[in-house]
Amino acid sequence: MKRLILMRHAKSDWSVGMPDHARPLNERGRKSAVALGKWLRAEGILPDQVLCSSAARTRETLDLLSLADVPVRFEDRLYLAGPSTLLKSLQAADGDTVLMLAHNPGIAEFANGIVRHAPDHPKFAAYPTGATLVADFDIDGWQDAQAGTADSHAFTVPRDLM
Template sequence: MKRLILMRHAKSDWSVGMPDHARPLNARGRKSAEALGDWLRAQDILPDQVLCSSAARTRETLDLLNLGEVMTRFEDRLYLAAPATLLKGLQGASGETVLILAHNPGIGDFAQGIVERGPDHPKFGAYPTGATLVADFETGDWSDVRMGSARCHAFAVPRDLLT
């Protein structure tokens, strides 16, 4: 079995007037990222590999998850990536539990397409900032993963974790 953690970056700060790729998280985003890390640890769902967009807000989200030492690749191709690009990245992964940290609309579309059936959560379709899907695959090799082949294990959004 392989496990995928599919996370959209936490809330970014639009007030800083920086180019999109360089935009950091805002205060709410920093709290949300910490809460998501706490949730992953509480569920004992920790990646052994991370594929992360090279954007500042994804890097900052990853840092605030506080996952410890994890094999990580920062990839320009994951910045605003389409579902096909995300799938290709996943098919080249080597970990048993892989975290992909990227952006909408691609990550939300990928989340909806990768699972046989989505979770019964009102925010899954919108995939808001910080949305995190945990999905399981009945395969021993990421290269065999296809769209619609995962079972939803868990889904969380920061708003649910911070209330």
């Protein structure tokens, strides 16, 4: 079995007047990222590999999760990636439990397309900032991951945690 933790970055700060790629998190986003890290640890859902967009807000989200030493691959192609790019990146992963940090709208489309059945949560389809899906794949290697084959294990949004 392989497990995917699919997380949209926490809430970013639109007031700073920076290029999109350089935009940091706002205060609510920082609190949300900390809460998501606590939730992952409390649930015992910890990655052994991270695939992260190179954008500032995904990097900051990752830092605030406060995960133990986990190998991280920052990928430019995950910045504003569509579902097919997200799947290709995942298929190249080598961890057993992979955290993928990326952006909407692609991450919402990917989340909706990767699971057999959507979690029973009113925010799943929209995939707001900080939304986190934990999905299990009955495969031996990530190269075999395909759309519509994962089982939803858990789903949360920061507002559920704070």
